[in-house]
Amino acid sequence: MSFKRLDPEDFLVSADSIAAPAWSNYSASLTSATMVTHASQTGGPSGQYYTNVYNLVESNPLAEAQFAIAYGDLKGSGSFLYNSSIPGLSPSRTVYGQFMNLLFGEDENAGFNYGGPVTNNQTFLAIVVNRARYKQTIKPGSFQLQLSSLTPLITDNSSITPTVEYTNAGRRYTLGSGSFGDGVMPAGSTNGVYGYLYPDVGVIILNPYAIGGSAPLRQFNNNGNDAVTLEGRMTRFFLQSEETVTSDFIFCRARNAEFNYSVNPSFSVSASAGSILYNDFIQNPVTYVTSIGMYNDNNELLAVAKLSKPLKKDFTKEALVRVKLDF
């Protein structure tokens, strides 16, 4: 027999959390030199709504979008109106509604509460991390942003908060000053917190008034007066992705009397006759396991694993190999 049936206890399903730098090429952080915009995107139709930030310049074919920045405003300011005769309707208003829907769902009266003046709550800057960068979720505590207009570093409060707040968009952490997860309310701040981190949807909301220094930092689109941009003030951006990899572990047991002969053509003197290569192998055959195949009932090869070096097998040895199959 060459195929051995697996028992139910030979299977184990395990889920492991894997964290890694979010940015391309596993860079731990992006710097002002590796956060660039592409004129073809900012000047195109999508530039009305968001600005993509890439790791490399436009002429480099290896450039990959890392994240996007969008500006939302309840009153539609910061963008040219769709129609000059209809006030308040502009791309920034569309972005505002989009994020309200995403983050607050059916609660029409909900909104951000930065803890400062109420009017501050009607506007935000959103950093939307590319899905391929954050994989399943942003790792809380890994977010740290340095702006040229702000002395403190911006980070979330995941390391120090005793409870996790759950919203329509999953977990939410408050952004404050500090480093890597110990963000606290900035001392003397009259504009409230720096924003919020929504790790499960890969979104970071920033309070333009709190991070702007002397004046609110507002993102104007390509149709507006592009005076001050968020990406232009970013000097260092740390972020890690986190994903849960579900693995099947399959324990393959080869008993001492099993798998000691091979149909490998070099195991016999001649492939057409089948006589075993060495007389010693007749009573004491030795084989080397290099591959393990996983089959269904129909003997279809579904998955294959290779050992990193040959595993010797004979009548005096038993082998237990754990095969890991990731999904």
Added chain:
Amino acid sequence: MGYLNNSIVTVDAILTRKGRELLARNDGSFRITQFALADDEIDYTMWDPDNPLGSSFYGAAIDNMPLLEAFPDETQAMKYLLTTLPRGTSKLPILDLGYQVISLYQGASIAITPQTLNYLGGTQTYESSGYVATIGDVRLLSNFNGVGINTAQATALNSTTTLGAAVSKTVVGTTINMTATTTNALFPEGVTQLSTSLIVVGRDSGARIVIPVQLNKNTNNC
């Protein structure tokens, strides 16, 4: 392709093309129920029973050899299965299909009844569990099925169809029926013969044979 790092023992498995196909089919056919071991890449002629350092060194040329990464092509992986035979076996089972090569014209049919030589003391026998036959490119055949093994799994396997790309198809039976396709579209301009391979494995013995399959264009059909 690359060499695996052999400083640590790793056994991460990858899905084969067939595995991906069955996973996408989502009909329960992707269900691992059994395993097999193989010794692809091993050349047993490097076993040195005359090594002056003794038996611990007979396999020195094999023990630490680096191995290639796994191939996702299910027809290229698990070529040489390790098999369980009674101790003292002096001859290994061998498959005989009765053909060295299968050459079919469009629309022609053939039935193959594999036999196993040197198995369980018999010089020539049919394996009770039947044979697994895999055609490398199923597009070349309009019919490819196995008969003689009447389990539910074998019946389901023989009736499944995958359309489109050059994927393999596996059937189970004691007799394998093949009918060449009549489709001319597979033949590029100026090409009159297409080739693939037929892999047959004894389900009991693990013996394996690969023979080429040639599909010849009926030029009078053009």
